[in-house]
Amino acid sequence: SAVISQKPSRDICQRGTSLTIQCQVDSQVTMMFWYRQQPGQSLTLIATANQGSEATYESGFVIDKFPISRPNLTFSTLTVSNMSPEDSSIYLCSVGGLTRGYYEQYFGPGTRLTVT
Amino acid sequence: SQKIEQNSEALNIQEGKTATLTCNYTNYSPAYLQWYRQDPGRGPVFLLLIRENEKEKRKERLKVTFDTTLKQSLFHITASQPADSATYLCALNTGGFKTIFGAGTRLFVKA
Numbered sequence: 001s002a003v004i005s006q007k008p009s010r011d012i013c014q015r016g017t018s019l020t021i022q023c024q025v026d027s028q029v030t031m032m033f034w035y036r037q038q039p040g041q042s043l044t045l046i047a048t049a050n051q052g053s054e055a056t057y058e059s060g061f062v063i064d065k066f067p068i069s070r071p072n073l074t075f076s077t078l079t080v081s082n083m084s085p086e087d088s089s090i091y092l093c094s095v096g097g098l099t100r101g102y103y104e105q106y107f108g109p110g111t112r113l114t115v116t
Numbered sequence: 117s118q119k120i121e122q123n124s125e126a127l128n129i130q131e132g133k134t135a136t137l138t139c140n141y142t143n144y145s146p147a148y149l150q151w152y153r154q155d156p157g158r159g160p161v162f163l164l165l166i167r168e169n170e171k172e173k174r175k176e177r178l179k180v181t182f183d184t185t186l187k188q189s190l191f192h193i194t195a196s197q198p199a200d201s202a203t204y205l206c207a208l209n210t211g212g213f214k215t216i217f218g219a220g221t222r223l224f225v226k227a
Contacts, residue, residue, distance in 0.1 A: 004159075031213060042120070042205070043160070043217040092159050096213050103213045104150075107159025 002027055002095050004108035012114045013083055020079045021111045023093030028073035033094040033105070034066070043092065049076050083115045118143040120218040122206055128224045135193040137221045139206030142187060144216070146208040149182055151191050154203045154220060163204075164191075196225045 003026040013019050023032065031050055035043040047055040047068055055068040070076045080087050093108040121140045129135050139149070148167045152160035166173040166182040166189065173180045179192040193200050206218040 040124070040219065042219040045214065048213070094159070096215075103209060103215065104162050104165070105160075105215060106162070109157070110159050112157075 002029060002106045004093055004095060004106060006093055006108040006111050008111060009109065010112040010114075012116060015084055015115060017083055018079055018081045019083065019113060020077050021091055021093070021113075023076045023078070023108055025074045025095055029095040030073070031096050032070065032076045033096065034068065034076075034078045035092040035094060035107075037090045037092060037110070038088075046078070046091075080113065083113075085115045088113055088115045118216075120144070120206060120208060120216060122204075122218040122221045124219065124221070126222040126224055128226065129196055131197060131225055131227050133196055135196045135200065135223055135225070137191040137204050137206075137223065139189040139191070139218055140187060141208060144187075144208050144210060147211045148209050149180075149189050150207040150209065150215070151178075151180060151189075152205040152207060152217075154205055160205055160217075193223075196223075198225045198227050201225050 005024045007022045033048050034046040037043045045058050046061045047057045049055045049068050049070040051070050051073050065081055067079045090110045090112050092110045094105045096103045096105045119142045148165055150165045151163045153163055154160040164175050164180050166180045177194045181190045201224050203220040203222045205220040208216045
């Protein structure tokens with residue numbers, strides 16, 4: 001298994017500003033994922049970040065709004081840009097590994113973002 | 117449209133009883149199905165996986181069944197304890213690395 005930390009754990013931000021969330025893994029991993037989880041809702045995949053290539057975004061999410069960096073095999077950042085109250089959510093970093101023939105995912109503790 | 121449905125109502129049971137949570141899906145052909153546990157303020161934690169050609173999988177007090185005809189998975193916790201209180205997420209994988217999550221069902225186990 002992998003141990004994942006995220007910073008910050010929570011933040012309250014003003015409308016129109018940006019926040020960068022950091023994700024650190026204790027081992028080298030190929031694939032990292034960024035999810036959003038709104039209260040009472042399921043996890044929604046924002047993008048997949050592989051080291052050395054551009055992130056792949058899911059439908060409804062764009063790079064200008066959620067730029068992602070993946071400078072090495074243990075670290076990634078997600079920026080939430082030009083925030084609005086609709087961006088208030090929990091943002092989760094995850095890593096996946098092809099273990100025993102299937103993809104098992106490990107999640108960070110999440111970043112709780114409130115936009116006022 | 118594709119949907120994963122879990123009971124949005126919380127499940128309240130007495131300690132020692134068996135908790136049964138349901139996951140139904142439509143318009144998916146999952147290669148495998150996973151169950152995760154999520155505690156407040158924490159990320160989901162992987163519990164169990166069952167493949168499309170398996171009917172049942174067990175791990176300690178946990179049991180998962182998978183009926184691809186009914187498009188349903190059942191998740192059982194036997195001899196439940198207050199420490200089992202959490203939200204349980206069902207997740208589908210249709211092949212590759214992408215996982216689709218349900219919204220989860222909250223379980224409360226009373227002492």
